[in-house]
Amino acid sequence: MTASLVSEPLDIASIRADFPILQKILPEGQPLVYLDNAATAQKPRAVIDKLVEVFEGYNANANRAAHTLAAMIDLELDAARSKVAALLNARSTDEVIFTPGTTAGLNMLAWGWARKFLKPGDELVISLMEHHANFVPWQQAALATGATLKFFPLTPDGRLDLDRLSETITPQTRLVALTAMSNVLGTINPIAAIAARVREVGAVFVVDGAQSVPHGPVDVQNPDIDFLVFSAHKIYGPTGVGVLYGKESRLRELEPSIFGGNMIRSVRVDGSEWADLPARFEAGTPAIAEAIALGTAIDYVQAIGLDRIAAHERMLTERAYAGLSEIDGLRILGPAVAHRGAILAFTVEGVHPRDLGELLDQQRGIAIRVGHHCAMPLHESLGLASSARASFAVYNTRDEADALVNGVARAVKSLRRKRS
Ligand SMILES: Cc1ncc(COP(=O)(O)O)c(C=O)c1O
Structure with a gap:
């Protein structure tokens, strides 16, 4: 542009x-x-019309059947996933997981990453400006694992205090979860500076993009972040659907926390193997029409x-x-x-x-x-x-x-x- x-x-x-x-x-x-x-x-009308188009024109369950409608719905869902990948500049559509929303995505990370890897002595960094969705899941993961929940200090005017970056994110830090934009203070956080420090100490960087993704360009490769979550309903899309972006190597470390159909490769009586990405993290029937209409919402903001x-x-x-x-x-x-x-x-x-x-x-x-x-x-x-x-x-x-x-x-x- x-x-x-x-x-x-x-x-x-x-x-x-x-x-x-x-x-x-x-x-x-x-x-x-x-x-x-x-x-x-x-x-916008285009998003509302898309929902009607799906339900009137080719409603079927996704990823499952061999009939005509199923093929149509799968094509549309794939197209929506590609639009999300392009919006975020993800390397592949395998890095785009459809979730019920930001809250669900953060909980998936707290259960499937934090509870898997954290142990006493490890540090988890969030800030006081986080929405409860990016606060309570980490608080609970810290309580469950014995890891220490640390708070990024804020300046008196409500910004992350970058002067204290290196004492806050330390070699003990395993995970940093911060909002890109505060839903109260409006603060736009310096994600690039934080990403650089997170890389230095080898931690994982989770960005809550619920307030930032709808309001400006985003690129998950620059700055380099591991996970980013957002909700469709804040970017002119439907409720009930959102996105968990994960760098492929990180998604491969993440444990699924919701189990059932669609997310398995095989199930035996004594154990199961998981499907490949992204299906591994999309158990059950997703919000199909809503995810497709998120694609339309993305077209809408990108056209402007x-x-x-x-x-x-x-x-x-x-x-x-x-x-x-x-x-x-x-x-x-x-x-x-x-x-x-x-x-x-x-x-x-x-x-x-x-x-x-x-x-x-x-x-x-x-x-x-x-x-x-x-x-x-x-x-x-x-x-x-x-x-x-x-x-x-x-x-x-x-x-x-x-x-x-x-x-x-x-x-x-x-x-x-x-x-x-
Ligand atoms: C910064 C931030 N994070 C997370 C959320 C939670 O989003 P949702 O309720 O769509 O899961 C919100 C919603 O207001 C938010 O503003």
Whole structure:
């Protein structure tokens, strides 16, 4: 992609027209302003149509039968796997495992890698900014194996403290699992610097790509990472499906943790042999139509260009960041805009995030998320129980960023008036 194309503004009106739900008028009469994209993104018509096409046209189980529909579904599923491999720059489609989502992928690694290899004295590094999906599985694996769970120190503004990289990732470190982008602080983490240190000490690097893959280009070979997980539903695809990318040599070390049909080469009464990659990690019937429609979602973002999506979302984030920062008593969590993606979590002095979220929804049709965003340890470390979070996607507009700022300003005034 050339620089001039990247800087060319997107035709957001025509992108919005691709998403049926964005045409919705809410029961109170306002149009929907959907700013909860970090939780799940809306689906373009092409993805919805693909699901219908599969179920109406060639629904069959995958990898099993010899009939016409089965051949069609297998072709489509293979095509979707190739699209994922191309998106991530994987070396082969054998490195792409379809999973039920990010959470499932991380659990597969915690069960099949961490519990297999870790022992007392080994170290496992995560950070306080991790989503519970990239926190609890490792915590439990550490408890089960006697390995030590270590936390990558954060700077006061919510970034990984690279000055402490070599004391954090040490020769005792066996595995490092970090998010590429925080779902609360919005921090974009320096994956390349961490990958280099992980290589130096010979550990395994797991990247949680749930928030990063939908918002910009990714290349699993550069920087060199071992495993990367993401969910289709955050990249405009269906729920119920996600991806575990694994470097082939690492996947060969990984033990399957879900057993049954499709993942075996042979089963005897006294033992079983596993199928080759990727089937070994895809026991049972996968979310076939959903995986195929993930392929369509990937086509969709690639047709726009992930660089251009990132540039558009950066503009929205800068605009909303500047506007929200002007509101008296409002504190944006996380670093300056240069270090963050399209997520703005914040608190407002004297205002409960839930009241703010409800008012924005009821009076202005603005959907944001309130709560701990599955990051309780992070909130606790900030002295908070919850926060409000707005997050952008490709279809959001400047006007919506402004509506957020104006809506929050007015809601805060009215909630403060009510209190006094
Ligand atoms: C950073 C991060 N990791 C993991 C997850 C879990 O994703 P899923 O619920 O799709 O498994 C999320 C979801 O919000 C997330 O933001």
